Amino acid sequence: MPNSTPPVSSSKLQLRSLEAVWHPCTQMKQHEIFPLVPIVSGKGVWLYDSEGKKYLDAISSWWVNLFGHTNPYINAAICDQLEKIEHVMLAGFTHEPVVLLSERLKKIAPGNLGHCFYASDGASAIEIALKMSFHYWQLSGQSQKNNFVSLQNDYHGETLGALSVTDVAIFRETYAPLLRQCTHVPTPDWRYADKGESPEDYAIRAAAVLENHLKKNHTQTAALILEPLVQGATGMGMYHPAYLQRAKEICTRYQVHLIADEIAVGFGRTGTMFACNQANITPDFLCLSKGLSGGYLPLSVVMTTDEIFQAFYDDKTVRAFLHSHSHTGNALACRAALATLDIFEQNDVLDSNKIKTSYLNNIAAPLSIHPKVRNFRNCGMIWAFEVETNDPDFSAKCFQAGLQQQLLLRPLGKTVYFMPPYIISEQEMSWLVDGTLHALDTL
Ligand SMILES: *Cc1c(COP(=O)(O)O)cnc(C)c1O
Numbered sequence: 001m002p003n004s005t006p007p008v009s010s011s012k013l014q015l016r017s018l019e020a021v022w023h024p025c026t027q028m029k030q031h032e033i034f035p036l037v038p039i040v041s042g043k044g045v046w047l048y049d050s051e052g053k054k055y056l057d058a059i060s061s062w063w064v065n066l067f068g069h070t071n072p073y074i075n076a077a078i079c080d081q082l083e084k085i086e087h088v089m090l091a092g093f094t095h096e097p098v099v100l101l102s103e104r105l106k107k108i109a110p111g112n113l114g115h116c117f118y119a120s121d122g123a124s125a126i127e128i129a130l131k132m133s134f135h136y137w138q139l140s141g142q143s144q145k146n147n148f149v150s151l152q153n154d155y156h157g158e159t160l161g162a163l164s165v166t167d168v169a170i171f172r173e174t175y176a177p178l179l180r181q182c183t184h185v186p187t188p189d190w191r192y193a194d195k196g197e198s199p200e201d202y203a204i205r206a207a208a209v210l211e212n213h214l215k216k217n218h219t220q221t222a223a224l225i226l227e228p229l230v231q232g233a234t235g236m237g238m239y240h241p242a243y244l245q246r247a248k249e250i251c252t253r254y255q256v257h258l259i260a261d262e263i264a265v266g267f268g269r270t271g272t273m274f275a276c277n278q279a280n281i282t283p284d285f286l287c288l289s290k291g292l293s294g295g296y297l298p299l300s301v302v303m304t305t306d307e308i309f310q311a312f313y314d315d316k317t318v319r320a321f322l323h324s325h326s327h328t329g330n331a332l333a334c335r336a337a338l339a340t341l342d343i344f345e346q347n348d349v350l351d352s353n354k355i356k357t358s359y360l361n362n363i364a365a366p367l368s369i370h371p372k373v374r375n376f377r378n379c380g381m382i383w384a385f386e387v388e389t390n391d392p393d394f395s396a397k398c399f400q401a402g403l404q405q406q407l408l409l410r411p412l413g414k415t416v417y418f419m420p421p422y423i424i425s426e427q428e429m430s431w432l433v434d435g436t437l438h439a440l441d442t443l
Contacts, residue, residue, distance in 0.1 A: 010050035013038045034396060037403065042069025045424050047408065055408045058418050058432055063232065063264050064295030067343050068423040074294050077339035081332050090118065090329040097334035104341050105303060108273055111282025113303035117321070118329040122263040122289035123157030125300035126225070128323060129285040130161050132308065133223040133257045139311045139319060145222045148180075149213065149256075152187040154226060155233030156261050165225050168234055183217070185210045189237030191375055199240040206239075207246035218254035223284070225259040228275035229379060232264040235415035236384035238377050244279035257284040263300070267291035267340070268350055268422065271357065271380030284308060294340035299333035353381055353422055360418075360429045367433060372440055384417035387440065394443070401442050405435030 008016065014036045018028065023036075038050045045068060046054045047061075057065065067074065081097065088095060102116040117132070119125050130148060137145035150156070150165040157163070158171060164180040166172060172179065186192070186206045193202035214221060228244055231237035251258040260283035265275040269291070272278050276286070285308075289300035312321050327333075343349065361378055367385065368376035376385040387394065395411045402409035409416060418432060 010038050013050065030396065034400060044068040045421050045428050053406065055403065055406050056420075056428060056431055056435070057408045058402075058420050059408060059410055060419050060421050061295060061408075062290075063269075063419050064290045065421045066267060066291045066294050066340060068421050071294065071343075071423075073343060074296055074336055074339040077335045077342075078296065078332055081335035085331050087327065087330050087332065089326075091324060095329075095331050095334075097331050097338060098329040101334045101337050101341075104338070105288075105301065108341070109286055109303050110274060110276050110280075112305055113282065113286050114306055115304050115309040117302045117304070117323075119300045119302070119325045120298040120327045120330070120333075121157075122287070122300055123159040123162040124325055125263065125287040125289055125302050126156045126162040126165070126259075126261060127159060128302045129225070129259045129261075129287050129304075130165070130223070131323060132302065132304065132321060133259065133285065135321065136257070136308050136311050137222050142219075144220055145256075147183070147217070147220050147222065149183045149185060149210070149217075149221055149224045151226050151231065152184045153189060153231050153234040153237055154184070154187075154261075155231065156225060156227075157263075183213060185213055187231065187237060188239035188243035189231060190239055191237060200242050203240035203243035204246065207243050207250065210247060211250045214250055214254040214256055218256055221254075221256050223257035223259050224251055225261060227261050228265060229270045229278065230265050230275070230382055233412065235386075235412045236377070236382060236417045238379045238382075238384075241279040244276065244281055248279070248281040248283070251284075259283060259285040259287065261287045263287055263289040268344070268353060269380055269382060269419070271350070271354065273344075273350065291340070293333045293336040294343075296336040297330065297333035298327070299330065299337060349422055356422070356424065356426075356429070357381060359426055360433070363430060363433050367437060370437070370440060381422060382417065382419050384415055386414050387411075387416055387443075389414060389443070391443075397443060398439060401439035402435070404442070405439050407432065407435040407439065409436065409439070 017036055018031055039047050040050050041048045045056050047057050048054050085095060105116055106114050117128055119128055134146055148165050152167050154167050156166050160178055163172060163175060165182050167184045186209050188203040188206040190199035190202055224247060229239060248258055260276050262274055266288045276283060284305060286303040293299040312319055367373055372388045374386040374388060394414055398409060398411045
């Protein structure tokens with residue numbers, strides 16, 4: 001094995017990381033108190049640190065991993081691809097993995113989303129969908145359609161365009177002067193429903209506000225962008241599919257594109273292959289990333305319709321979609337994605353996940369009635385609940401308490417959630433629930 005330097009001890013690695021690596025979404029000074037966890041290997045749902053201690057990855061390493069760490073099947077596919085071609089630019093060139101992947105995505109995606117535009121991460125996919133939507137209206141002689149609407153509590157990533165349509169105060173406020181105006185209509189999240197109002201009734205009431213907004217503003221609105229069924233980053237808010245049905249009807253009526261951001265919920269997370277399936281709708285743009293490559297390599301894609309594609313198809317270069325990223329359609333990442341889709345096909349993953357979902361719901365009964373727990377909820381392979389606490393550092397303390405129980409939990413504020421890899425076993429699910437109960441009791 002080529003290795004330029006000898007292995008570094010774990011305590012040295014922690015210190016050297018703090019010196020040289022600026023960690024994401026982190027106040028670096030907090031690591032004066034909380035040490036970094038150096039991970040040396042992974043297998044299935046488990047991550048192993050340099051002292052051999054293992055942690056159950058209950059959040060799939062920021063929601064990306066579907067079939068476990070160092071999955072033998074995906075590993076083999078990537079190794080095979082490494083021997084052929086690791087990467088080639090996708091302008092003027094093409095390769096088998098990107099063609100096969102596009103054809104397979106086309107088959108499984110809802111409706112007629114026949115054209116795949118690739119990028120490397122989720123936020124870039126959002127930038128692409130926003131630019132394509134705006135550009136489409138420009139090409140169609142409606143250049144006044146240049147505003148976007150999103151949902152209250154939506155998260156779409158942290159580059160400037162994606163942040164403009166995101167509604168998370170802590171990420172937005174500092175950069176507000178750099179961001180475009182965007183309207184956030186009320187969230188359909190059922191936690192906001194009136195007492196006695198069903199999730200479905202509340203979703204329909206929220207959709208009426210959207211309708212009212214678009215009725216007045218559709219001539220200036222390019223697209224509605226939303227996270228279908230589960231609003232992840234703001235705390236796993238869940239809502240009824242009736243909202244998606246209505247939103248699609250309203251967008252069609254007022255000639256506004258619908259952008260479905262399934263970066264987190266695509267590939268089975270909500271119980272169906274795509275969350276849009278549960279409302280039986282086809283968006284104009286479908287954004288996918290995270291689980292797309294099984295969580296192995298950075299890869300994202302925006303899928304869209306013939307109608308949008310044709311508007312750009314012309315003799316003039318300026319009518320083209322002139323957007324690219326260096327690693328667009330990376331061959332290794334596409335091979336990892338193909339292997340991931342193989343696993344879905346060969347193992348009836350969606351059906352076996354249904355059994356896992358009901359198993360975990362059963363064993364989690366003590367959690368759902370725990371005196372500190374509020375709003376215990378589930379959608380497919382996502383579980384979440386709020387913890388009753390006044391501690392502003394709850395999230396960091398719960399993360400530490402989780403590690404003590406050999407669990408990787410990373411609460412979003414007071415919301416604790418599980419989003420485990422799909423290969424989690426019954427025994428591992430028990431470990432997860434028992435460890436979480438113990439962690440709550442130590443807090
Ligand atoms: C994670 C996420 C993104 C951003 O993806 P990155 O790869 O982190 O840029 C966008 N939208 C949703 C819904 C996400 O969960």
